[in-house]
Every structure is written in structure tokens, then in C-alpha cells.
Amino acid sequence: MSLDIITSETLHPLRHGFFTRKGGVSSGIYKGLNCGPGSSDKAEAVEQNRAKVADAMQVAPGALYTLYQVHSATVISDIADMKKRPKADAMVTDTPGIALGILTADCQPVLFADPEAQVIGAAHAGWRGALDGVLEATVDAMEGLGAKRDRMRAVIGPSISQASYEVGPEFFDMFAAAQADNDQFFAAGKGDRMLFDLPGYGLKRLHDAGVGHAEWTRHCTYSNADRFFSYRRMTHTGEPDYGRLIASITL
Numbered sequence: 001m002s003l004d005i006i007t008s009e010t011l012h013p014l015r016h017g018f019f020t021r022k023g024g025v026s027s028g029i030y031k032g033l034n035c036g037p038g039s040s041d042k043a044e045a046v047e048q049n050r051a052k053v054a055d056a057m058q059v060a061p062g063a064l065y066t067l068y069q070v071h072s073a074t075v076i077s078d079i080a081d082m083k084k085r086p087k088a089d090a091m092v093t094d095t096p097g098i099a100l101g102i103l104t105a106d107c108q109p110v111l112f113a114d115p116e117a118q119v120i121g122a123a124h125a126g127w128r129g130a131l132d133g134v135l136e137a138t139v140d141a142m143e144g145l146g147a148k149r150d151r152m153r154a155v156i157g158p159s160i161s162q163a164s165y166e167v168g169p170e171f172f173d174m175f176a177a178a179q180a181d182n183d184q185f186f187a188a189g190k191g192d193r194m195l196f197d198l199p200g201y202g203l204k205r206l207h208d209a210g211v212g213h214a215e216w217t218r219h220c221t222y223s224n225a226d227r228f229f230s231y232r233r234m235t236h237t238g239e240p241d242y243g244r245l246i247a248s249i250t251l
Contacts, residue, residue, distance in 0.1 A: 003033065003056055004227065006217055008155045014113050014120065015057055016249040018157035018217060020227045024049040029239050034229070036103050036244025038068075050246075057099040057250050064248065065091065066101040071128040075121075075141040090123035090138040094145045099250040105229040106160040106221050108202050109247035112138060112211075114147035120249050125156075127171075130202055131178060136209045149210040157247045158228050161220035162187060162197035165232070171196065221245070 003023035007016060024033030025048045030041040033049045047061075054064040065082040067089060074088040079095060091100045092112075100122040102109040107126035113119070123129075123138045139149050162185075169192050175182040185197040185204075199216040206214035221228040229243040 003052060005056065006157065006219065008215065008217060010153045010155050010213060010215055011111060011113050011249065014115060014249060014251065016111050016113075017056065018109060018111075018219075018247045019053055019056075019245060020158070021229055021243060021245065022227065024052065026243065029234075029241060030243040032243065033246075034243030035066075035101070035246040037066075038103075039244060040241045041243065053101070053246055053248060054099065057248050059097060059099045059250055063098045064101050065098060066103055066246070067091065067124070069103060069124045071124075071126055073129060073132045073134040073137045075123075075134070075137045077141050077145065089125070089129050089134050090121060090141070092119065092121040092138060092141040092145060094119045094251070096251040099248045101246050101248045103244040103246055104157075104159070104221075105231040105234075105242050105244050108159045108198060109157040109245070110135060110138070110154055110202065110206075111157065111247055111249045112142060112152055112154045113249065114142060114151045114153070116151055117145070117147040118251055119145045119147040120251055122247065122249055125202055127196070127198060127201075130198070130205060131175065135202065135205045139209045139211060150212045152211045152213075154206050154211050154214040156199050156202050156214070156216040158217060158219035158221050158245065159199050159202075160222045160230065160232060162195050162200065164220060164222035165196045165198060166193050167196045168193060
């Protein structure tokens, strides 16, 4: 089966992709293109899947860099550090020939580009990372390489949608305490539960940071099991683990 890759006209002509789970060699609960070395999938299957992604990105397998993601606002810009798979949640570069990769399974994968400056970035933005400023930190790091935020383009890939993201009152209180107008990203759910709009929140943070253009591909990871892995769906179905999607961009 060939790979299923979601792209955005916003990031063209740069090679990029939000890869779905289709087309990989993993089996069982990881069936498809599981690219997460942190999963309990067979290491050789993950390696083969990542090689398929590298080939699609037209880089060597060893030039597809991902991070040990910890829901932080830490950004890596040094290639030597990227090679070590450091604990961080975003990367930026102006170096051709390498592909930045972000792993997700409901959180936001965000790809950035300033094509004029030839600077790219990739960020993992779950609720914690987004609240703590990982998107703004990525924009700042890109500026450090010569990009201009008003020229930047940012695309949020497949993420859990508001209709599928139920949270409790303590979660709402945390966001309301951080900023008064954050209540706009919550809708009423059942009882005291609420529904959180993670992509909407990410878009506002990007717009407030001065990014020239930001969008969401409008794909929900939770609601389409055939196409996407989902951490939350895994918790609801009682499966022991879950696969990781990859999003990547290169110069």
C-alpha cells in the first residue's frame, strides 16, 4: 500500500507532509505507518516505516530527525543536538538536506516555513506545550535564523477535534486562569464536562504571535481510526498502546 500524505498549498513549494497511518509495515494495534520509537512496536518495523517517510521526503533515513517529546516549550536549532534525539518539542533549521519530524497521536503537529528566508520549523503542541508557549518559542527560534514572523506560514496537521476532546472543570479553570478569553475554546459537554478546541487554541496562539498565515488541515485523529492513530481513542478502547503519526518538512 502506498503512503497517504496530507499536504497544504500554504507550505508549497517546500517538501512536507502530514503522514497518515496508511502504507507502513507495522501490524496489530500499530497496523500501518507507526513511526514512534517510543511505542512498544517492533523496532525493525518502526525503522522500516521511518525509512519510507525519509524516502518520501527525499532525504537519507539518518537525515530524518525526531525528538524525545516531553510536552515542553524547548526548541532545538543545532543539527548536532538533533542527531541525539534530545528532550524537546520543536526544531528549526536553515540547513537543506535534513527533514524535521514531529510525532503525534492527537496533539497538534505544526509545520512552519518562511520560504523567502529558507527557514523551516516543526513543533509538537499538545495542550500543555501550547499553553506553555512552544509555538511562540518556535517562531522566536526561526527569527533567530533570519525568518520574519509576518512572512511565516504555519499549518496545524491532523489533531483531535473539539467534538472529541472532553475535559473536566479543572482543565477549564487552568486555561481560564492563564488568560481570560480562553473560555472561547470551550463548549458545554455532558454534566460538568466541557469540549476543548485544541486546534482553535493553537491557531489563536499563532495569530497572536504575529505569524503571517496559519491554518488547520481540519482532520480529526480521534474520529477516523482507519487513517489516524489516537491516544485518546486507545484509552477509550482499552488497547495497551498506540502508534504515532509523523509530520515532516524539509528545505
